[in-house]
Amino acid sequence: MEKNFVPNPQWMSEKYDEMNTMLFNGRLGSCGFNIFTTGKGSGGGVLGWFKITGHGIKIDRRTRKMFSENYWDKEYINKDNFVDLCKPVIELNGNYRGTEHGFLSTLVHEMCHYYTYMEGWAPTQAHGREFRNIGSVVASRSNGMFTVQRIATAEQMSELELSDEMKAKREKRLANKKAAVSAVVVFKRDGVVELTMTSNQSVIDMIKRYYEKMGEMVVVNNDFNVIEFLFSKGYKKNMRTWRYWYLQDKPWLDELKSMLFGFEDNTETDVDEPEREEEVEPSKIFTIKTSTGTFECNADSREELINKIKERFPKMSDETVEKVINNPANYKEAASGVREERNILKEILDEFLETEGLKNNGIEDSVEITPDMNLGKYSPLQLQ
Ligand SMILES: [Zn+2]
Numbered sequence: 001m002e003k004n005f006v007p008n009p010q011w012m013s014e015k016y017d018e019m020n021t022m023l024f025n026g027r028l029g030s031c032g033f034n035i036f037t038t039g040k041g042s043g044g045g046v047l048g049w050f051k052i053t054g055h056g057i058k059i060d061r062r063t064r065k066m067f068s069e070n071y072w073d074k075e076y077i078n079k080d081n082f083v084d085l086c087k088p089v090i091e092l093n094g095n096y097r098g099t100e101h102g103f104l105s106t107l108v109h110e111m112c113h114y115y116t117y118m119e120g121w122a123p124t125q126a127h128g129r130e131f132r133n134i135g136s137v138v139a140s141r142s143n144g145m146f147t148v149q150r151i152a153t154a155e156q157m158s159e160l161e162l163s164d165e166m167k168a169k170r171e172k173r174l175a176n177k178k179a180a181v182s183a184v185v186v187f188k189r190d191g192v193v194e195l196t197m198t199s200n201q202s203v204i205d206m207i208k209r210y211y212e213k214m215g216e217m218v219v220v221n222n223d224f225n226v227i228e229f230l231f232s233k234g235y236k237k238n239m240r241t242w243r244y245w246y247l248q249d250k251p252w253l254d255e256l257k258s259m260l261f262g263f264e265d266n267t268e269t270d271v272d273e274p275e276r277e278e279e280v281e282p283s284k285i286f287t288i289k290t291s292t293g294t295f296e297c298n299a300d301s302r303e304e305l306i307n308k309i310k311e312r313f314p315k316m317s318d319e320t321v322e323k324v325i326n327n328p329a330n331y332k333e334a335a336s337g338v339r340e341e342r343n344i345l346k347e348i349l350d351e352f353l354e355t356e357g358l359k360n361n362g363i364e365d366s367v368e369i370t371p372d373m374n375l376g377k378y379s380p381l382q383l384q
Contacts, residue, residue, distance in 0.1 A: 003161055005100045007092050009033040012107060016090070019108055023138045023146075028114055029082060032089035044162050044170050047093050047152060048106040050113035054087040059122045066120045077120035088114055095166040101145075102159030108146045112138060174231070181238050182222040183230055185247070185260065186211050193247040197230065198239045206242060219260050226259050287332050288324060 012033040020028045032053070036042055041049075056070050057077070066077040068085045077085055090110040092103060116123045116130040123130040127150035135148030147153060152160075162170065180199040184207050187193055196207060204220055211218045221227075233252065235245060247253055286297045286305055295312055299305035302325070309321055324330055 003098045003102075003159065005098055005103060006094070007103045007107075008035060012090065012092065015104060015107055016111065019104070019111060023108065023141050024111065024115060027118075028111060029079075029088075029118065031083075031114065032087065034089055034091040035094035036091045037094040042093055042095055043173070044093075044095065044166065047096065047160065048110045049089075049091045050110040050117075051089045051091065052086045052117065053089050054085050057086055064122050064124065066117070066122050079119050082118050082120060086117070088117070090114070095163050096160045097163055098160035102156060105146050105148075105156050106152075106160075108138060108142075109148055112148050174236075177236070177238060178224065178227050178231060181227055182220055183226055183235075184208075185219045185221070185256075186244075187217040187219070189216065191248055193253065194244040195230070195235060195247050196239055196242065196244045197235050197237060200238075200240055203239065203242055221260055223259075226256075229256065229259060285332055286325070286330060288330050 012035075016028075016031060016033070020026055036049075040046070054068065056068050057066060058069055059066050066086070068075045068077060068081075075081065075085065082088070090107065092106060092110075096103075112131055112134045113126065115134045125131075131148075131150070138146055138148050147155075149156075161167075181197050182199065182204060184196040184198065184204055185193060186195075186207065188211075196203065198204060208218050208220065233250075237243075247256070250256075286299065286309075288295050297305060297308045297312075299308055305325060306321055309324070310316065313321075
């Protein structure tokens, strides 16, 4: 398949009219066209955009009704004033080369976005119900020539590829990113698996300290194969703050585990050996008063505790150490789980924010991303 077609605004305009008649009953109004080669997504992440470029266009959060607002005027958007006020524009990524059909399906995809806004009601999600509805109408009217999907299908991507120059740039950028980034995977006792990709050592330290204090398993890995594997699944974001993805439901989790631990998690257990149940003692903290304050110590074993006490009180005789250790009065129950977790989190968070200088900006919540090529995953309108 020859992939040497490069679109331009003139071609877009002609095809837009053609497709509008053929697939949308001519219902779409006028539209601006543009080819972009720089900016967000131009490096390959986005094939095309549908944009609303009119000034002061807002959405009523509750009703999803769109309106135009400036100092002295508020006007609701409807089918008749949509083009004038919203100034819709479709853009295609000019860093791609491909077949004409490949670009045409992207154009049709963006036209479906147009359709979902043109009555003056903003869909809740860019690729939500409204988009899927018009998408399936278009698919059937075109006799399957266009399968309109949220993300580019493999078939569509086989018709498009980045220019050599862009490919080289992208690869270089990707290689740099891969070399710098570590995967931090938290395997929690409740089965939840959290992944953070970051090159920020203090983020890594923070996650480790937080979860290890809670007794969860934290694995940090920057092996090229592991990073490459995770990148191939779409986890390419280098997080500067603590954000994570959930991995527990991913079908390739076992594959990742075997890369991290070097064994398959689903190997059969030896049935001859009875399972041993470990006795777990309620966690207690060793506490004694000293002339300078209170000495508190949390140890996993008696030996560790002895070592810690001797380290802190080098002059204490073995006999005395034995005595204080055997005295139940010198132990107190660890604070209840919830309270302790909260305290630990607060302590670590404060320290982190302090060192990162983020104290007033707060920390972002976790998000899930779509690890595939997007055709413009961002809504063209910002919520007001
Ligand atoms: Zn889209």
